[in-house]
Amino acid sequence: MVFSKDILSVYFILGSQNVPGKDPIGILKQALEGGITAFQFREKGKGAVVGREKFELAERMQTLCKSYDVPFIINDDVDLAISLKADGLHIGQDDQALADVKEKLADLNMFIGVSARTKEEAQAAIDGGADYIGAGPIHVTSTKHDAKSPIGIDGIKSLKNEIGSFPLVAIGGIQLEDVLPLREAGADGVSVISEISASDDPKESAQQLCNQFK
Numbered sequence: 001m002v003f004s005k006d007i008l009s010v011y012f013i014l015g016s017q018n019v020p021g022k023d024p025i026g027i028l029k030q031a032l033e034g035g036i037t038a039f040q041f042r043e044k045g046k047g048a049v050v051g052r053e054k055f056e057l058a059e060r061m062q063t064l065c066k067s068y069d070v071p072f073i074i075n076d077d078v079d080l081a082i083s084l085k086a087d088g089l090h091i092g093q094d095d096q097a098l099a100d101v102k103e104k105l106a107d108l109n110m111f112i113g114v115s116a117r118t119k120e121e122a123q124a125a126i127d128g129g130a131d132y133i134g135a136g137p138i139h140v141t142s143t144k145h146d147a148k149s150p151i152g153i154d155g156i157k158s159l160k161n162e163i164g165s166f167p168l169v170a171i172g173g174i175q176l177e178d179v180l181p182l183r184e185a186g187a188d189g190v191s192v193i194s195e196i197s198a199s200d201d202p203k204e205s206a207q208q209l210c211n212q213f214k
């Protein structure tokens with residue numbers, strides 16, 4: 001899929017490990033009903049499923065995203081992204097190197113996002129041919145156990161000074177009230193897990209986030 005900045009507005013991320021005892025498909029469906037603009041399948045960490053179960057969950061989520069015409073992005077797992085022909089792949093600084101990933105995806109129509117916390121990481125991602133940057137964490141987050149120290153909204157401002165109009169989505173501990181300040185700081189969108197998945201009403205939470213972009 002050809003990348004467009006617009007998909008970054010309300011970028012929902014989920015894996016089954018984020019919602020133990022609940023149905024991740026049902027939560028994704030509600031988020032899609034609420035208007036999310038992109039979805040990332042991030043099946044990772046304690047409690048994540050693997051192998052066939054991971055593949056089947058991803059496949060079901062992809063089918064659901066397709067029915068809402070929302071881009072389906074895979075976190076880290078290049079082989080899964082290739083076999084499902086995902087719309088995009090997202091990699092972190094500790095995942096496979098961008099150059100290797102670019103090579104593997106060379107003939108596929110898949111965009112690539114890279115996590116970046118510093119100007120150097122952001123610049124390297126841009127130079128390496130990334131399509132967008134996921135910048136954070138903005139605040140302390142309990143969702144990613146190995147998250148680094150927060151860069152705050154000021155961190156987004158200084159990254160923007162460095163990268164100009166290059167597409168950037170903010171991530172990490174983001175709540176509804178952060179959206180406008182983050183947009184003012186130059187973020188093209190917000191990426192969230194718990195703000196939607198831990199809500200009593202994921203559809204309503206997704207809608208509220210989307211309303212900040214109207």
Ligand code: 3NM
Pocket residue numbers: 013115134135136137138140141142143144147148171172173174191192193194195
């Ligand atoms: N990446 P929540 S923070 C997946 O800083 C992820 O790169 C981060 O979850 C980074 O919205 C994070 O619940 C977790 O804080 C985001």
